[in-house]
Amino acid sequence: MEYDITATGIRGLNEKLHAEPADSSQNWNVVNPNGAHAIAVGLNAPLNVSINGSTGYYCAGMNKLASVKVHGSVGPGAAENMMSGSLTVDGDASQYAGASGHGGLLNIKGNASSRCGISMKGINIVVHGNIGHMSAFMAQSGNLVVLGDAGDALGDSLYEARLFVRGEVKSLGADCIEKPMREEHIAFLAELLNEAGADATPDQFKRYGSARELYHFNIDNASAY
Amino acid sequence: MDKTPNTTPRQSSTFDDYTLSEIRRAAATGIYDIRGGGAKRSLPHFDDLLFLGASMSRYPLEGYREKCTTNVVLGTRHAKKPIELDIPITIAGMSFGSLSGPAKESLGRGATMAGTSTTTGDGGMTEEERGHSKTLVYQYLPSRYGMNPDDLRRADAVEMVVGQGAKPGGGGMLLGQKISDRVASMRNLPAGIDQRSACRHPDWTGPDDLEIKILELREITDWQIPVFVKVGGARPYYDVALAVKAGADVIVLDGMQGGTAATQEVFIEHVGQPTLACIRPAVQALQDLGMHRKVQLIISGGIRNGADVAKALALGADAVSIGTAALVAIGDNDPRWAKEYEALGSAAGCYDDWHEGQDPAGITTQDPELMKRLDPEIAGRRLANYLNVLTLEAQTIARACGKNNIHNLEPEDLCALTVEAAAMAGVPLAGTQWIPGQQSY
Numbered sequence: 001m002e003y004d005i006t007a008t009g010i011r012g013l014n015e016k017l018h019a020e021p022a023d024s025s026q027n028w029n030v031v032n033p034n035g036a037h038a039i040a041v042g043l044n045a046p047l048n049v050s051i052n053g054s055t056g057y058y059c060a061g062m063n064k065l066a067s068v069k070v071h072g073s074v075g076p077g078a079a080e081n082m083m084s085g086s087l088t089v090d091g092d093a094s095q096y097a098g099a100s101g102h103g104g105l106l107n108i109k110g111n112a113s114s115r116c117g118i119s120m121k122g123i124n125i126v127v128h129g130n131i132g133h134m135s136a137f138m139a140q141s142g143n144l145v146v147l148g149d150a151g152d153a154l155g156d157s158l159y160e161a162r163l164f165v166r167g168e169v170k171s172l173g174a175d176c177i178e179k180p181m182r183e184e185h186i187a188f189l190a191e192l193l194n195e196a197g198a199d200a201t202p203d204q205f206k207r208y209g210s211a212r213e214l215y216h217f218n219i220d221n222a223s224a225y
Numbered sequence: 226m227d228k229t230p231n232t233t234p235r236q237s238s239t240f241d242d243y244t245l246s247e248i249r250r251a252a253a254t255g256i257y258d259i260r261g262g263g264a265k266r267s268l269p270h271f272d273d274l275l276f277l278g279a280s281m282s283r284y285p286l287e288g289y290r291e292k293c294t295t296n297v298v299l300g301t302r303h304a305k306k307p308i309e310l311d312i313p314i315t316i317a318g319m320s321f322g323s324l325s326g327p328a329k330e331s332l333g334r335g336a337t338m339a340g341t342s343t344t345t346g347d348g349g350m351t352e353e354e355r356g357h358s359k360t361l362v363y364q365y366l367p368s369r370y371g372m373n374p375d376d377l378r379r380a381d382a383v384e385m386v387v388g389q390g391a392k393p394g395g396g397g398m399l400l401g402q403k404i405s406d407r408v409a410s411m412r413n414l415p416a417g418i419d420q421r422s423a424c425r426h427p428d429w430t431g432p433d434d435l436e437i438k439i440l441e442l443r444e445i446t447d448w449q450i451p452v453f454v455k456v457g458g459a460r461p462y463y464d465v466a467l468a469v470k471a472g473a474d475v476i477v478l479d480g481m482q483g484g485t486a487a488t489q490e491v492f493i494e495h496v497g498q499p500t501l502a503c504i505r506p507a508v509q510a511l512q513d514l515g516m517h518r519k520v521q522l523i524i525s526g527g528i529r530n531g532a533d534v535a536k537a538l539a540l541g542a543d544a545v546s547i548g549t550a551a552l553v554a555i556g557d558n559d560p561r562w563a564k565e566y567e568a569l570g571s572a573a574g575c576y577d578d579w580h581e582g583q584d585p586a587g588i589t590t591q592d593p594e595l596m597k598r599l600d601p602e603i604a605g606r607r608l609a610n611y612l613n614v615l616t617l618e619a620q621t622i623a624r625a626c627g628k629n630n631i632h633n634l635e636p637e638d639l640c641a642l643t644v645e646a647a648a649m650a651g652v653p654l655a656g657t658q659w660i661p662g663q664q665s666y
Contacts, residue, residue: 042445
């Protein structure tokens with residue numbers, strides 16, 4: 001199925017995608033996105049959606065089950081709150097990519113801007129390039145893999161998400177520390193890199209996680225508040 | 226003279242007993258006080274307004290025989306399926322996690338019996354709540370705890386929470402003792418650790434972004450359900466105007482007496498504006514934009530009785546929302562638990578450590594034994610009774626002002642007892658035609 005956003009509008013596209021049967025694996029080819037916002041949001045079936053061009057905010061937001069590919073770059077909030085399925089971006093991603101994502105794979109072939117993976121809740125994010133500052137802020141669970149460098153304050157106020165960075169980390173945020181790569185991490189990372197088609201091996205990465213020192217607001221006085 | 230007379234010991238108004246105790250507590254613990262309960266200091270409020278009633282120039286309706294309608298439709302601006310409620314009193318957002326499962330069920334049961342809506346909170350949608358709420362508003366919060374598209378699609382409206390009256394500009398903290406396995410699972414975090422609720426959303430940063438965010442929510446839901454925007458009572462004129470610009474169907478405006486959120490005492494008592502002060506600027510913003518009654522306005526924060534409801538509507542609100550009063554109605558702070566409240570260092574009627582999870586009433590807790598004390602069927606009935614009383618009281622006042630629809634109440638039906646209330650509400654000081662700030666006397 002082909003859909004021209006410029007000719008027919010975003011609302012019609014999302015309505016058609018939502019109307020697909022729950023088990024549909026229909027292929028959709030979306031043309032002329034022209035940076036439109038909220039393309040292919042709230043999908044709820046294992047569709048294959050190919051978007052030919054760059055998108056605006058929240059592409060594939062709250063995706064469930066569908067495989068969405070963007071042959072271009074994406075604006076802020078790509079795959080926000082994604083539950084499952086995948087979003088693959090050939091180009092770069094703007095701010096908040098994968099924000100609060102619960103599951104699935106966000107695969108960014110270029111760079112990601114600030115706050116990548118903010119508040120992530122189980123999603124796997126692979127960035128083949130670099131990521132900006134405050135990425136994985138308050139990240140709860142899931143995995144953020146960066147083949148390039150990470151900006152300032154990586155993993156600030158981190159919970160249980162795991163961060164793997166191959167390049168340099170400009171600085172770590174509060175309560176984020178480097179941790180040893182154990183066998184389980186190497187095995188998992190190898191699998192994820194393979195799934196994302198990344199040209200890298202697990203031994204090239206360092207792992208970062210929570211020191212868990214902010215898990216209680218002030219443990220010495222916990223009974224007082 | 227045997228002895229020089231002593232003067233009577235004099236308590237400082239500045240350093241009163243409460244202030245002294247707080248200084249001592251801070252000195253002993255090194256940590257600020259956190260509590261719920263909203264602003265407890267005396268503030269200008271609806272009690273400072275009076276209805277004028279009918280007389281020579283107004284024709285009253287018969288109190289028991291003539292109809293006075295109360296229904297309201299919320300979300301008429303864009304939604305294909307606006308919410309239709311029998312009464313203009315909704316139940317405010319309160320989280321599962323903060324509240325027990327039986328408490329959420331009680332709120333759903335009571336609201337449904339009374340023909341109104343209830344609202345989720347930070348922590349997601351529970352089956353207890355969805356199953357017992359005919360009309361359920363799904364809050365969309367900065368933490369996104371429990372947020373998922375399946376629940377969004379089964380909601381009757383979505384409420385974008387920008388702020389709340391107890392802490393405009395502040396985030397939240399749910400202490401580890403309330404993080405049971407179930408609560409932790411819904412929030413994707415380990416059990417037993419403190420959980421921070423962010424003060425701002427992770428994927429938008431201002432009103433221009435919010436407009437796009439709302440577009441996304443509408444696209445996900447195929448424009449079926451209304452989008453509410455909730456703001457704390459900070460800058461109501463501009464906040465309301467920007468929410469309208471961002472595309473809100475309904476605006477929820479929560480004044481500083483809004484009390485179900487736990488946060489620092491200093492925040493609760495010193496940040497934000499009283500509910501009474503928020504309404505007029507909010508209505509003015511809607512009127513200036515030509516959107517009054519097109520974008521509905523819900524007022525919350527300290528609503529207690531039918532007079533408060535009627536006054537909020539007379540000042541231009543379309544509905545009100547209750548939180549603290551709803552918890553009291555289902556049994557919170559009830560004198561039957563007086564001894565247990567005292568054992569916690571508080572008293573029935575004063576207990577506000579809702580965040581600690583030890584609520585004897587079984588409402589603000591995740592303790593299985595305490596939760597058993599709350600029977601959702603009985604508590605739901607109590608809430609429905611209370612909502613019915615609020616409605617009857619508001620109708621009584623509306624009829625006395627000659628209105629056959631509660632929404633026909635208007636500022637001209639009101640006067641103020643204090644200069645401050647007159648200025649805030651934009652109604653004349655009693656016995657005068659003076660509205661401070663609008664006219665010279």
